Amino acid sequence: xxxxxxxxxxxxxxxxxxxxxxxxxxxxxxxxxxxxxxxxxxxxxxxxxxxxxxxxxxxxxxxxxxxxxxxxxxxxxxxxxxxxxxxxxxxxxxxxxxxxxxxxxxxxxxxxxxxxxxxxxxxxxxxxxxxxxxxxxxxxxxxxxxxxxxxxxxxxxxxxxxxxxxxxxxxxxxxxxxxxxxxxxxxxxxxxxxxxxxxxxxxxxxxxxxxxxxxxxxxxxxxxxxxxxxxxxxxxxxxxxxxxxxxxxxxxxxxxxxxxxxxxxxxxxxxxxxxxxxxxxxxxxxxxxxxxxxxxxxxxxxxxxxxxxxxxxxxxxxxxxxxxxxxxxxxxxxxx
Amino acid sequence: xxxxxxxxxxxxxxxxxxxxxxxxxxxxxxxxxxxxxxxxxxxxxxxxxxxxxxxxxxxxxxxxxxxxxxxxxxxxxxxxxxxxxxxxxxxxxxxxxxxxxxxxxxxxxxxxxxxxxxxxxxxxxxxxxxxxxxxxxxxxxxxxxxxxxxxxxxxxxxxxxxxxxxxxxxxxxxxxxxxxxxxxxxxxxxxxxxxxxxxxxxxxxxxxxxxxxxxxxxxxxxxxxxxxxxxxxxxxxxxxxxxxxxxxxxxxxxxxxxxxxxxxxxxxxxxxxxxxxxxxxxxxxxxxxxxxxxxxxxxxxxxxxxxxxxxxxxxxxxxxxxxxxxxxxxxxxxxxxxxxxxxxxxxxxxxxxxxxxxxxxxxxxxxxxxxxxxxxxxxxxxxxxxxxxxxxxxxxxxxxxxxxxxxxxxxxxxxxxxxxxxxxxxxxxxxxxxxxxxxxxxxxxxxxxxxxxxxxxxxxxxxx
Numbered sequence: 001x002x003x004x005x006x007x008x009x010x011x012x013x014x015x016x017x018x019x020x021x022x023x024x025x026x027x028x029x030x031x032x033x034x035x036x037x038x039x040x041x042x043x044x045x046x047x048x049x050x051x052x053x054x055x056x057x058x059x060x061x062x063x064x065x066x067x068x069x070x071x072x073x074x075x076x077x078x079x080x081x082x083x084x085x086x087x088x089x090x091x092x093x094x095x096x097x098x099x100x101x102x103x104x105x106x107x108x109x110x111x112x113x114x115x116x117x118x119x120x121x122x123x124x125x126x127x128x129x130x131x132x133x134x135x136x137x138x139x140x141x142x143x144x145x146x147x148x149x150x151x152x153x154x155x156x157x158x159x160x161x162x163x164x165x166x167x168x169x170x171x172x173x174x175x176x177x178x179x180x181x182x183x184x185x186x187x188x189x190x191x192x193x194x195x196x197x198x199x200x201x202x203x204x205x206x207x208x209x210x211x212x213x214x215x216x217x218x219x220x221x222x223x224x225x226x227x228x229x230x231x232x233x234x235x236x237x238x239x240x241x242x243x244x245x246x247x248x249x250x251x252x253x254x255x256x257x258x259x260x261x262x263x264x265x266x267x268x269x270x271x272x273x274x275x276x277x278x279x280x281x282x283x284x285x286x287x288x289x290x291x292x293x294x295x296x297x298x299x300x301x302x303x304x305x306x307x308x309x310x311x312x313x314x315x316x317x318x319x320x321x322x323x324x325x326x327x328x329x330x331x332x333x334x335x336x
Numbered sequence: 337x338x339x340x341x342x343x344x345x346x347x348x349x350x351x352x353x354x355x356x357x358x359x360x361x362x363x364x365x366x367x368x369x370x371x372x373x374x375x376x377x378x379x380x381x382x383x384x385x386x387x388x389x390x391x392x393x394x395x396x397x398x399x400x401x402x403x404x405x406x407x408x409x410x411x412x413x414x415x416x417x418x419x420x421x422x423x424x425x426x427x428x429x430x431x432x433x434x435x436x437x438x439x440x441x442x443x444x445x446x447x448x449x450x451x452x453x454x455x456x457x458x459x460x461x462x463x464x465x466x467x468x469x470x471x472x473x474x475x476x477x478x479x480x481x482x483x484x485x486x487x488x489x490x491x492x493x494x495x496x497x498x499x500x501x502x503x504x505x506x507x508x509x510x511x512x513x514x515x516x517x518x519x520x521x522x523x524x525x526x527x528x529x530x531x532x533x534x535x536x537x538x539x540x541x542x543x544x545x546x547x548x549x550x551x552x553x554x555x556x557x558x559x560x561x562x563x564x565x566x567x568x569x570x571x572x573x574x575x576x577x578x579x580x581x582x583x584x585x586x587x588x589x590x591x592x593x594x595x596x597x598x599x600x601x602x603x604x605x606x607x608x609x610x611x612x613x614x615x616x617x618x619x620x621x622x623x624x625x626x627x628x629x630x631x632x633x634x635x636x637x638x639x640x641x642x643x644x645x646x647x648x649x650x651x652x653x654x655x656x657x658x659x660x661x662x663x664x665x666x667x668x669x670x671x672x673x674x675x676x677x678x679x680x681x682x683x684x685x686x687x688x689x690x691x692x693x694x695x696x697x698x699x700x701x702x703x704x705x706x707x708x709x710x711x712x713x714x715x716x717x718x719x720x721x722x723x724x725x726x727x728x729x730x731x732x733x734x735x736x737x738x739x740x741x742x743x744x745x746x747x748x749x750x751x752x753x754x755x756x757x758x759x760x761x762x763x764x765x766x767x768x769x770x771x772x773x774x775x776x777x778x779x780x781x782x783x784x785x786x787x788x789x790x791x792x793x794x795x796x797x798x799x800x
Contacts, residue, residue, distance in 0.1 A: 037472075037478060037479070037480045038474070038476040038477060038479065038480075039476060039477050039479055039514075040477075040514065041476075041477065041513075041514050041515040041516075042469065042477045042479070042516045042727065043515075045723055045770065045771075046722060047721075047725045047727070047734075047735050047736045048468070048469075048479055048735060049482050049484070049727040049728065049729050049734060049735030050734045050735060050736075051717075051719075051729065051734020051735070051736075051737050052734070093770055093771045093772075093773065093776050094771050094772060095772070095774075096552065096554075096718075096719040096772050096773060097719060099554030100554075101547065101554060108776050108780070110780065117783065117784070118784055118785065118786050120783075120784060122777070122780045122784075124551070124552050126552055133547075134544065135547055135548060143548070147548045150545070150548050152680070154677065154680045154681040178681035178682075180678055180681050181677075181678055181681040181682050181784075181785060181789065183682065183781060183784060185550060198550070200550045200777075202777075202784065203784070258561075259561050259564070260559065260561070260732045261732075262556065285732075
């Protein structure tokens with residue numbers, strides 16, 4: 001994967017050196033409209049007319065939502081996760097698009113439909129972009145604490161938030177259950193590239209959940225934990241609010257033509273020279289993505305350096321509707 | 337799990353049998369629950385709005401004509417000629433009835449020179465049709481040209497009160513051949529005044545409480561392009577207010593121009609071309625808008641029809657819950673309560689929130705003030721996946737986004753989901769699960785329940 005990423009960086013750099021900007025593929029309200037102006041029939045069960053949706057300025061640099069479940073393996077190149085699923089498990093349906101708060105459903109996996117029923121288990125893998133969460137949490141431990149403190153009355157805590165070692169990394173772990181539904185939820189979470197990646201396992205059978213939790217079948221990037229996963233190494237360093245005034249040399253504000261009042265969270269990668277390298281529109285209408293990309297391509301940042309060595313930076317900018325004030329953080333020390 | 341419930345022996349046997357077999361939708365509950373009454377207490381109506389409700393009630397059931405009657409303006413295109421014909425079940429103001437009144441409009445002379453669309457059947461759902469895309473000249477769906485507007489089913493052609501207007505119906509056969517036609521059923525309006533009177537801050541706070549869910553659910557709100565506030569009526573929450581809801585329906589469903597929509601409405605494809613022909617304009621002979629306020633009248637009658645309709649819906653009480661009969665026997669209250677707890681525990685309530693909050697102070701009537709709204713909806717729009725997607729965008733809602741349908745009154749609803757595709761509650765639940773749907777994980781949870789638990793949940797839903 002490192003070689004793959006390096007090759008992408010080299011390719012992107014060569015494109016920029018040649019005076020070409022990465023082509024914009026900011027999506028369209030009508031999927032594949034460039035390919036199909038007309039179809040004999042509208043495909044059944046298709047989403048051709050989209051609302052706010054995710055898109056990116058190029059298709060080469062991985063984005064969080066590009067997770068795959070194939071041949072028994074969940075992988076997400078953006079997060080550097082590879083997870084070998086339990087035998088026979090797969091994904092029946094892909095998840096919804098990313099939300100305007102930067103929440104992703106990366107995968108929904110489980111056993112074959114024929115085994116669907118009270119004896120089954122399932123797993124939901126999500127990611128929360130911590131640049132855009134309205135929740136008062138800065139990492140996986142705090143997010144798990146928040147979850148525990150805001151459990152609905154229907155649920156009871158089964159195992160209070162604690163740490164768990166998975167794939168030699170420290171995860172946040174929390175379990176709760178519903179006495180009425182007789183369902184149990186195991187939640188493990190880790191921080192990667194300023195996102196909290198959450199694995200939610202559900203079953204009536206805690207032994208089955210223990211078994212799933214104990215499977216040693218996950219590969220993760222180095223240097224990630226429940227409290228720290230700030231990128232670096234082969235991926236950009238992620239820094240919250242790097243696009244504040246003191247770091248921006250040239251700023252051009254986008255002008256939206258339609259009034260939709262939705263927040264538009266955008267992740268950008270700034271190259272070592274301080275220019276925009278990659279734009280990820282987490283949730284935007286096509287016209288908004290176009291306006292933002294037209295503006296951002298003119299932005300110039302102060303290059304960021306670690307120990308005097310320039311590095312790429314990944315950060316978030318919220319366009320459109322202003323962010324709401326975050327609620328107070330959950331009480332109690334983290335990890336308790 | 338221990339349950340200390342008293343269950344009589346025959347009923348216990350019935351439950352065992354029920355648990356062993358597939359779960360059953362108890363179906364439409366026929367016993368009267370008093371749905372359709374006004375929320376106004378006549379003894380606590382300081383502003384005198386009871387008269388406005390009654391006036392709206394009467395106008396809601398008036399039969400509209402094109403011209404030469406007391407109620408003019410119908411057409412030139414329409415889906416029906418009476419609000420109450422579509423909003424009928426289980427009482428006036430509700431959703432579609434068991435017998436589709438649209439199926440009778442040709443034989444009864446309301447739409448004499450029309451052909452009954454193939455999808456309108458005697459006992460099927462009352463429908464509105466929309467084409468997601470315009471067709472090209474070869475009859476193919478032009479996916480680069482979204483349409484999404486209503487294709488009214490009928491025209492006034494052949495009516496004695498419609499002059500020389502001889503419009504053709506939309507080419508439904510061509511749209512169907514291109515798989516380019518979707519349907520909507522009427523949304524029930526009971527309790528709509530309470531929904532209208534929820535402040536945005538209440539809905540936003542309700543949403544904030546739900547952000548940490550472990551279900552993969554992240555809804556948003558549809559918003560007014562005029563002032564940016566939350567819109568909340570219609571299948572995609574595209575309408576801001578009951579006035580707007582009524583004004584649009586009067587114009588789109590009955591072809592009656594009004595103070596909010598002052599022109600007669602052509603089909604989307606006509607609007608792209610030359611609009612309506614002159615032979616089909618001003619058919620009432622009174623000019624536009626066809627519905628206006630009535631200065632010569634007194635009291636409530638001075639209002640225009642749209643305002644009267646809005647008042648009728650605004651002052652309709654929420655649908656009362658009731659007992660449930662399954663296979664001829666009443667379901668014990670304890671099982672209904674268990675179903676309610678299951679509904680919440682597996683995550684249904686994350687969107688179908690039993691109460692999104694309490695209304696603000698009402699300037700209409702005290703009955704709308706400070707009331708808990710038990711709508712079973714968060715009034716957000718959610719991505720509902722490929723199985724429910726209709727590829728129609730309204731406001732900021734995309735082709736697969738729908739407002740969480742309020743579930744109050746579900747016990748007496750016949751046709752389910754936005755297009756009335758099923759009458760079976762179990763099917764409606766399972767259809768929430770598909771590619772790109774926010775509800776898939778919740779349905780996975782539902783499928784982990786035992787048959788007996790699923791039965792309790794279905795029973796509970798029919799109690800609403």
